[in-house]
Amino acid sequence: MAKRMMRLFTELSSRKWIAAMTGRFSHSSLSRHIIPMFAKAYHIPLHEAEKELSEYRTLNEFFTRRLKPGMRPIHSEPDMMISPVDSLITAMGPIDAGTILNVKGQNYTIAELLNHSPYMDKYKHGFFFVLYLSPTDYHRIHTPVAGRKLESEHIKGKVYPVNDFGMTHMKSVLSRNERLITYISHELGEVAVVKVGAMNVSSIKYVDEAAGEWNRGDDLAYFEFGSTVVLLTQTRTFEPLPQLAPGVSVKMGQPLGRFHRPTKASTKEPGVQ
Structure with missing residues (x-):
């Protein structure tokens, strides 16, 4: 009841x-x-x-405050993907044939999360992180890779809470809430940075809407209240650090894992010879 x-x-x-x-x-x-x-x-x-x-x-x-210089050093290895935010990892893992499995007991399809974008097939067997920002956290979002913008999409939606209750007891919050998605091409593939709005978030804003290219750690966007970032990597281009798991807190600039160049064999769908 x-x-x-x-x-x-x-x-x-x-x-x-x-x-x-x-x-x-x-x-x-x-x-x-x-x-x-x-x-x-x-x-x-x-x-x-x-x-x-x-x-x-x-x-x-x-x-939406900025931090003093040097408060979030950027990991130096260029083939590492860095965390775009200060956050708690609430879910992470390989994407299974276009489905993100077991995010607080629920599954999400890439098609719904990305609003059936023409880019969605590139992530069907990639890797995902769900990164929750509490009100305590620094709320600016930075670029996880150095690269150029392929596309940006704003999807209107609800503003359900993305806290533990909302994610557990409300249906498909990540794909029903308002979202601002940035697709970024980098030297070893592509990433999608999905910024998910939440209760009491009046907007998600780009720092510079005209920007088309970034270095790792550049200022990308910000939430006006606590929310979540879903980070997706292209199929078979990424290996996470073994010490990361749901429940681990990360700071912006810390490494999440390493990119590698996909081979022709690794880009095929399972079962295709």
């Missing part, structure tokens, strides 16, 4: 107009008064922030 009531409440509260109201308040000058309480409640490491707490004019400005 309690779970049914929570699902009903989540359905009712996961409306874009509620997110818009929250967004308007977080952009208002009135919201600056709750910044100290917000920072204390979520144990935000203020020594990392680019500015002093009193310099932020709105809650949104504080939430």
